[in-house]
Amino acid sequence: MAISSYDRMSELKAFDDTKTGVKGLVDSGITKVPQIFILPPKYRAETCETHFVFPVIDLQGIDEDPIKHKEIVDKVRDASETWGFFQVVNHGIPTSILDKTLQGTRQFFEQDNEVKKEYYTRENGKKVIYMSNFDLYRPCVPAASWRDSLFCFMAPNPPTPQEFPAVCGEILMDFSKDVTKLGCSLLELLSEGLGLDRCHLNDMDCAKGLSILGSYYPSCPQPELTMGTIQHSDGDFITVLLQDEIGGLQVLHQNQWVNVPPIPGALIVNIGDFLQLMSNDKYISVEHRVIANKDVSRMSVACFFGDNVQSSKLYGPITELLSEDNPPKYRATAVKDYWSYIYNKGLDGTSALLRYKI
Numbered sequence: 311m312a313i314s315s316y317d318r319m320s321e322l323k324a325f326d327d328t329k330t331g332v333k334g335l336v337d338s339g340i341t342k343v344p345q346i347f348i349l350p351p352k353y354r355a356e357t358c359e360t361h362f363v364f365p366v367i368d369l370q371g372i373d374e375d376p377i378k379h380k381e382i383v384d385k386v387r388d389a390s391e392t393w394g395f396f397q398v399v400n401h402g403i404p405t406s407i408l409d410k411t412l413q414g415t416r417q418f419f420e421q422d423n424e425v426k427k428e429y430y431t432r433e434n435g436k437k438v439i440y441m442s443n444f445d446l447y448r449p450c451v452p453a454a455s456w457r458d459s460l461f462c463f464m465a466p467n468p469p470t471p472q473e474f475p476a477v478c479g480e481i482l483m484d485f486s487k488d489v490t491k492l493g494c495s496l497l498e499l500l501s502e503g504l505g506l507d508r509c510h511l512n513d514m515d516c517a518k519g520l521s522i523l524g525s526y527y528p529s530c531p532q533p534e535l536t537m538g539t540i541q542h543s544d545g546d547f548i549t550v551l552l553q554d555e556i557g558g559l560q561v562l563h564q565n566q567w568v569n570v571p572p573i574p575g576a577l578i579v580n581i582g583d584f585l586q587l588m589s590n591d592k593y594i595s596v597e598h599r600v601i602a603n604k605d606v607s608r609m610s611v612a613c614f615f616g617d618n619v620q621s622s623k624l625y626g627p628i629t630e631l632l633s634e635d636n637p638p639k640y641r642a643t644a645v646k647d648y649w650s651y652i653y654n655k656g657l658d659g660t661s662a663l664l665r666y667k668i
């Protein structure tokens with residue numbers, strides 16, 4: 311046991327020291343998935359259910375017609391209660407911005423290694439971080455995931471132009487402005503869906519902090535042995551996710567894994583742990599994962615809305631929603647504590663929410 315865990319540590323370290331991530335392994339011509347990425351069978355992908363229809367919500371006309379508005383609020387509420395996930399179309403962000411965001415972040419990963427390596431770090435405090443597997447060394451993580459990441463803390467204090475990589479800084483700033491507007495509109499709909507004042511969640515600073523995570527999923531010689539991203543739920547208020555046309559994202563619905571089909575121009579929205587906690591389980595933060603792909607690389611850009619990650623303001627179940635029949639199911643927690651708990655735990659296949667359950 312001691313010897314094998316020592317070997318694992320040195321393999322992890324050797325991988326980390328390359329500073330070229332999973333893409334570096336694939337570029338070097340490997341034909342087998344290295345041991346550190348091999349998942350125990352219970353975490354691997356089996357067949358996936360296809361008869362469910364994943365919810366797609368058209369936001370066209372949302373502010374023009376009160377009847378239309380109410381219909382959209384109902385759809386958002388239904389999807390957030392039953393799936394914890396939905397896609398939106400006609401959301402107001404031009405397709406050209408979405409395409410450039412995917413292109414720019416892809417270019418970051420596909421640029422010259424020497425330039426890219428400059429951004430590779432596990433140091434806290436940087437606003438732009440390139441790395442593979444933030445939880446690489448955590449003991450409870452069943453295996454490393456087949457993905458490389460570019461993490462940018464965009465709000466409340468965005469990186470300076472000098473801190474950004476040249477290939478994607480400008481487009482990430484543009485995308486971030488647009489996605490923040492969309493995030494605020496979604497939080498309005500979600501507030502109304504809970505029967506609260508439209509501004510309730512925005513007034514609680516649910517879109518004050520924004521982190522953007524560009525994920526590059528290289529092609530994989532043995533996709534059945536590993537996972538692009540191991541199953542997890544998101545530890546934020548809401549996530550808005552942009553995926554390219556390849557597909558691979560799956561959500562756990564009625565105990566079955568369901569594909570989230572790529573739709574050109576659409577964005578995926580999901581409820582994070584904090585909103586499940588604040589809504590006292592009315593909205594659900596659902597487990598999802600990304601399967602690895604044999605032939606092609608995939609790109610996604612996730613926008614995590616949360617309070618400032620440094621904030622110690624406490625969030626608990628929203629008082630207006632509680633009653634004798636609906637007592638609080640969670641104790642209050644701060645975004646800062648929650649994130650550091652997830653960060654130290656890593657993606658180990660269990661939900662961080664359980665820790666706060668009363």
Ligand code: OGA
Pocket residue numbers: 523525539544551553559598599600610611612
């Ligand atoms: C995440 C995530 C999904 C994807 O980064 O939290 O779930 O499609 N990403 O990359």
Ligand code: NI
Pocket residue numbers: 542543544598
């Ligand atoms: Ni996620």
